[in-house]
Amino acid sequence: MLNLLQRFSDAFLKDINLGVLLIDMDYRLADISDRACQMLAMEKEHIRNKSLDEIFATVPSQHQLVQRTILNGAIVRNHAVSWTNNQERFDLLLDSNVLKDSQGNIVGAYIIFKDVTNMRSLEQMVQRSDRLAMIGQIAAGTAHEIRNPLTSIKGFLQMLRRTFGDRGMDKEQNFTDVMLGEIDRINALVNEFLMLSKPKHVAYERIGVTEVLRGIVPVIQNEAILYNVQLHYEASTHLPEVTADIELLKQVFLNVCKNGIEAMPDGGILTISERVDTTERNVCVDIHDTGTGIPMFVVDKIFDPFFTTKDTGTGLGLSVCQRIIHDMGGTIRVASKGFGTTFTITIPYM
Template identity: 65%
Template sequence: MDKFRITMPSPQSYIRSLGPISAAIFDDRGIIIDCNRQFTALFNGNFEIGKTPLSELLPDENNLETLRLRWENSQETGENVIVKANTGPAAPSEIRCSLCSAEHGERKMHILVLHDKGVAGELSLLQQFSGTFIKDVNLGVLLVDNEFRLVDVSELACSILGIDRQQSINRPMEDIFQSVPKEHQLVQRTLLDGVLVRNHGVSWTNNRERYELLMDSNLLRDEAGNVVGAYVIFKDVTNLRSLEQQVQRSDRLAMIGQIAAGTAHEIRNPLTSIKGFLQVLNRTFYQTGMEREQGYTDLMLGEIDRINELVNEFLLLSKPKNVTYDKIDMSSVIRDILPIINNQAVLHNVTIQYQSVYQIPKIVADRELLKQVFINLCKNGIEAMVQGGTLTIIERVEYRERKVHVEVHDAGPGIPAFLIDKIFDPFFTTKDSGTGLGLSVCQRIIHDIGGSIRVSSKGYGTTFTVSMPFSPS
């Protein structure tokens, strides 16, 4: 094998393993076909994959063959190969380089590696900062040029936005997000006109996952003050926003619970008396054949029962009393409530589909309170499917996060985006006869266990995900 030729599983993975060193892959014609982030940063993205020849980046090098001969001679003499690179509007930078051939299958390529020298040492530090910054796991970063093409993007941004980095680099932003209506795209072309944002909160939905993002943007200018591109930086603050909302709801629930606990006794006493006398009247009307009057009392007794149920829900908003925490099997809780859910489903022409996990890890919780949570969630899902359908209950285990997840998914019309943030608020309901306390109670129970409950809805169907931590056995 030629000593200047290497064989590897993937030249692309090789150049991305070089850390802060800039590297690119060229074909036999001298056209750049791939590069790492450091190479993109070194040339400020002023090239196009699949089109730009070597001579545009290294103006003194006519072709790859000449550069290859210089590199081979340097191995005999021990001298460095110095090239001039068009790294910016100033004079070309002098940079030390090396070159080798690569084979991937039957395809032959050439790998150009640029090592910093002299004044380029300062650029090396910037490159290292740039490479580290864009890989920061806590930040989403997008870099666009003055033609609104994506020059680079961080891994976190790819994950949250649902894009593939290799397929997106050097493509127009409109093409990358063509499935999203223009007015809802995360990055607008007006960014290049100076329409910048600071600490701008936006929501983004990727499949069933909803993210809350805090976004900043700014322009990039050359030494002459001309706009050469722009960047967008965002941070995922979903957990923080969720925590703030939970605290606000908890405060409201605590206040309502205190009011309910103080007034429930005063409400129930007169209700008990009224109900007792109505039952006496109801029996008397029945015995004397006064059917119309008996119907009135039946109606009043039913309304009193509704008031009692509302008072009971109020009391559940305060911290539950006599809670018994124990290690329980989540699958057994779901199986216990299935007969109740099935009876409700039959009345609404709904089919129940349950996917369990074998030997699911045990969690610490109150069994009866968990039953109440899942009965409520399943009941809501069944009632949402007015035309019938399938209610799906899915168990999942995330061993890395040490969490058990239970998803309750209905095939109803979904929840509008402008309402989805309100559904856990006390007294908020979309039902004609609902109290708006069911989901608030469910959230309080799950939070007391140390878990979380999330909702997602995207045009069709709604999914509630209950997540609870488990400890190693």
């Protein structure tokens, strides 16, 4: 019977799709499930039988998954926490309790956590999608009413500018340049509003992500030079084809790369890498910058419409990107630990 229970325990820790930590009375890690190792980005052989203080030494105490109070009998149920390893960010639901012997003495503790990132992302995506659809409907209905007077104003301003130039009125000509620039900015904002509604004339076809990225690398390189940023592009061989709109996919990659470059005003490295997730059958593109990172309280808001940390931003760029990728059946996820940010764009392949 004991041998059977031991086999079950070993199989449970190996096969269960949950993070499981077993802790002894010395606050050491007695065992850990394979899924927990994946989420924590740690190797079982390197951490088993080590003190949890040592394992999580680089993590601030308030963000650690485990507290010493667990051995005093502290029970946790459905506690929501966020965890970011060097590659991904996870939303977790955590349970913990103590283990007792037949006399009722505490002999250790366990922690079980489940990855609910996709569930939470889906919930947030539905909420954002509803808001974007409403904004898009309003925008589609008012765009022409805004653009028509703007076109008239722009035309007369261009005539005034030409007249001022002919008469040598440089100061007045500069004023018209400023006004024309602001009109162009309003037009650009209207275009972004229109993108919030489902894009018209979408042409889905089977394409190679590598070919799309290679086509826009020169554009990204030129932008990077302006900010003293080095661009590293790590292409993958034999990526499966995905079904997507090539122009919209270019827009997403350019937008995310531009954000990454602008996050490094003092220079840095922007790395674009490709990979295949054969388990989930996704083509993944990781875009990593070496900037200061995104604060945890901001990460959950960056895809919200109109949320921006830029002085001149509209807060619509990432919202539009998420909408585009979502319509292709994919996802955009972000991970940031204070020393850089990684955006992961995943698109399913057949």
